[in-house]
Amino acid sequence: MPRPPGHGPGYEVKRQEIIDQAAALFAKQGYAATGIAELGEVAGLAKGALYYYIGSKENLLVEIQDRVLGPLLTGARSIAALDEDPVLKLRLLSQALLDIILARLDHIWVYEHDYRHLTGSNRSRLLRQRREFEKIVRGLLVAAMDVGAFRRLDPRLAMLQFLNLHNHTYQWARADGPWDAAFLSREYCATLISGFCSDGYDVAGLEKRLAEYRERSSA
Amino acid sequence: MPRPPGHGPGYEVKRQEIIDQAAALFAKQGYAATGIAELGEVAGLAKGALYYYIGSKENLLVEIQDRVLGPLLTGARSIAALDEDPVLKLRLLSQALLDIILARLDHIWVYEHDYRHLTGSNRSRLLRQRREFEKIVRGLLVAAMDVGAFRRLDPRLAMLQFLNLHNHTYQWARADGPWDAAFLSREYCATLISGFCSDGYDVAGLEKRLAEYRERSSA
Amino acid sequence: MPRPPGHGPGYEVKRQEIIDQAAALFAKQGYAATGIAELGEVAGLAKGALYYYIGSKENLLVEIQDRVLGPLLTGARSIAALDEDPVLKLRLLSQALLDIILARLDHIWVYEHDYRHLTGSNRSRLLRQRREFEKIVRGLLVAAMDVGAFRRLDPRLAMLQFLNLHNHTYQWARADGPWDAAFLSREYCATLISGFCSDGYDVAGLEKRLAEYRERSSA
Amino acid sequence: MPRPPGHGPGYEVKRQEIIDQAAALFAKQGYAATGIAELGEVAGLAKGALYYYIGSKENLLVEIQDRVLGPLLTGARSIAALDEDPVLKLRLLSQALLDIILARLDHIWVYEHDYRHLTGSNRSRLLRQRREFEKIVRGLLVAAMDVGAFRRLDPRLAMLQFLNLHNHTYQWARADGPWDAAFLSREYCATLISGFCSDGYDVAGLEKRLAEYRERSSA
DNA sequence: CATGAATGAGAGTTCATTCAT
DNA sequence: CATGAATGAACTCTCATTCAT
DSSP states (O other): OOOOOOOOTHHHHHHHHHHHHHHHHHHHHOOOOOOOHHHHHHOOOOHHHHHHSSHHHHHHOOOOOOHHHHHHHHHHHHHSSSSOHHHHHHHHHHHHHHHHHHHOOOOHHHHHHHHGGGHHHHHHHHHHHHHHHHHHHHHHHHHHHHHHOOOOOOOOHHHHHHHHHHHGGGGGGOSSOOHHHHHHHHHHHHHHHHHHHHTOOOOHHHHHHHHHHHHHHHH | OOOOOOOOHHHHHHHHHHHHHHHHHHHHHHHHTTHHHHHHHHOOOOOHHHHHHHHHHHHEEEEEEEHHHHHHHHHHHHHSSSOOHHHHHHHHHHHHHHHHHHHHHHHHHHHHHHHHGGOOOHHHHHHHHHHHHHHHHHHHHHHHHHSSOOOOHHHHHHHHHHHHHGGGGGGGGOOTSOOOOHHHHHHHHHHHHHHBBBOOOOOOOOHHHHHHHHHHHHH | OOSSSOOOOOHHHHHHHHHHHHHHHHHHOOOOOOOHHHHHHHHOHHHHHHHHSSSOOHHHHHHHHHHHHHHHHHHHHHHSSSSSHHHHHHHHHHHHHHHHHHTTHHHHHHHHSSSGGOHHHHHHHHHHHHHHHHHHHHHHHHHHHHTTTTTOHHHHHHHHHHHHHHHHHGGGGGGHHHHHHHHHHHHHHHHHHHHHHHHTOOHHHHHHHHHHHHHHHHH | OOOSOOOOOOOHHHHHHHHHHHHHHHHOOOTOOOOOHHHHHHOOOOOHHHHHSSSSSSHHHHHHHHHHHHHHHHEEEHHHTTSSSSHHHHOOOOOOOOHHHHTHHHHHHHHHHSGGGHHHHHHHHHHHHHHHHHHHHHHHHHHHHHTSSSSOOHHHHHHHHHHHHGGGGGGGOOTTOOOOHHHHHHHHHHHHHHHHHHHTTTTHHHHHHHHHHHHHHHH
16 A cells, blocks of 8 residues: 655544545445545545545555455454364354444445455455455364364355355345344354254353353453 | 337347346446446447447346346245245245356346446336345245244344345356255255254255155156 | 439338428427437338438438428519519518418428538538529519619618518417418518608508409419 | 536636637537537537536536526516616617627527527526516517507517517628617617507607617716 | 646447448 | 348547646
8 A cells, every 4th residue: 555655644544534434435336336526525625635645546445445354354363363162263253253244334335345346466465365264264164073063064165154144244234223243143153053063062052152251351 | 128119030139148248247347347338349249239239238237137036036936825834935945046046147246236226217126126035035934933943033134144145155156166056055954944943843854855845846 | 312213103202201200300309309210210111211212311401491492482583573563572472481481380490490400512502592582582672672662771681671570480480370471471561661661652552452463363 | 507616716717718619619510510529629628628617518508598598688677677668668678689699699599599409497497588588578569559659469479570570680690790789770670660650650759769868878 | 735627538328321131 | 112230430428537736
């Protein structure tokens, strides 16, 4: 993200504001259908000044993607590194993912819909990061099989089911909807784990173990 | 789709070909990013001749949506009307849905991504049809609860889980992929039904009942 | 008007029908705003067949102009050649002009509005004919001055007043309007001759002399 | 004519220049036959920059119509409100009308020829204003009958004669022609009033009364 | 820092005309 | 005689981007 050097103190603040507003507009109307002029109106800036902050329209898209993928990967990596039961880690990852989806619905909408408008290295960087996230999910699923919690499943298909169920949520979720991330994560995981687990696995026990973990880690 | 009267026998054939090609391009690049000129190149027609067939760019989008929603609703309605166990009907609906998704991956991609570019009555008609489909799914889920096969779930959340799991498939499925609709439907339904069913429900028995139904109905 | 040689008997009939329909459309919507396709629809012919009859769009314009200017010049020439009082001849010319205007309102509309879309020789021919008509009017006015009926006026300005008053009629006249050509001619000429005539000229007597002339010439 | 906010000082100047140039082109070639590209060439601007000023092609037409109808109605209303002899007021209105016609020949040409290309509210607004002008003329003619200056005429036909004679002037007048508005108005009114007036009305006296009025009102 | 003005390519669409069948 | 299909240029308009001030 090369930025022209030498900016005043308010630069980054204003810049982040503009990205917020862009995300909202892109989510509502689509990236392609949103014009720079419209962004300027919302930001209260003329086009020239806008470009001073954003560099280019595609840059905005990159920033929005990063705002999603950055926390997502950070969260996923640290969860993967925990020394805990893989099923519990899946549950944690599920909630982290839903947290981000619900907290930044507009960003997610752009992330899911308009990543195709990225070009060149922006695009390949994005795809690499997406693959890393998928790999972490798959790794946890395989670990759950290895410890005998899950049946032997096709790891890729299991991962895709996990992602299908979570990622499609942005299509219908609303900031003021009835369900929060914790609730949705519990429901989704109940469904997935019932389907994936070995005979006799104690599905209901997971939430208790989650509560224990929370207590432990906050201590 | 009113067409000016008086067209030769080859007209409709060519027209359908063009819609095929448009679906492929829209799926690959997005509706907004695909130009009429590009469509013309692929179709081997100048822009003028192209318009002779398509009427407008939005018209293409409408046709593609209809190719998805038409069969989908027809299938869903006839399945809903069957006098069978609601869980079996869900399994049938799941496969019908995946059949369409996998058979017309590019159409689905456009259907899921670019419906927002529809305007006016085209848009409202689409949304109405989508709601009808969702209502059928919800109806089957509620019926499964009523007969005691499923636990008492929030019907809307159950429907959304069903749709999340199925509809997101277009994001990664490939025409030459390893899994067909029958296989995916079995896996998805296994997951969902394990999660949704009442204690003691015979999940594994579903596939046997499906085979019996197939035999019966083909007889 | 070179036409491809060798036509069947119905050719000219159909051709004239098409010109009628074209005049109606051009009058209502303007020449530029009327498409060949629209003409075809009205004529019940596909575009190819239409071109067989019309040659080109501009050709239609030429034909319409001719339908106006042909009779107009023929009438004007024969009136100018009469051995009568020039004021009476002006009265006759006025009515001939209004006859044509009211009888073919749509043609006149096109004639007055769209002659600018003519190109090349079509255009110069039209302008030549228009000038000839103006010359005839001017000649009659000068003759009326020469015999002492009219004051000495600027001949060009007198002619222009004559034409202003008559030619602008197409702007508001309606086929089903309250006034016919005879009435309008009487009114217009009353106005003009009152303004143009020498002191003591018997304006009111003109209509009587007109009636006598009519009797004479029909005998 | 709502313009986006925030324009520099030169904006309106340039904008008016462009409208001038557009009026000249439209008058010469017709609105429909004049392309945006051609306007840009004349203005020395690329198409994009042109649109920055004009908004749309139809907007240009609206502006040109307003430049004619604005002064025309303002003038007509203030003349109608004068406490003077109706015949004198007709004479004043005649000259005001011809002033505008001769001062902005190209605008008038567009006004008379291309108003049909206006759509929607632009069109209805124009027609409403045209009718108001006609009503003022008719009102003055009826007033002249009421005071006994004119014979009892059909008010509508008298108005139409007035308008025919004046409005058709644009068809042949030239900016560098031999006659100015004052002269033409005197001639036209002499013709009309001779035709319309009651027996014994002092036509010749009108010009004297006009001179007196001018003296009075300039004092 | 911020502006308004300009660009130029490209968008979707229309249309008079041609021609093989 | 008549058709439907094809062309290609022109149409109005939009938009991301740049830059002198």
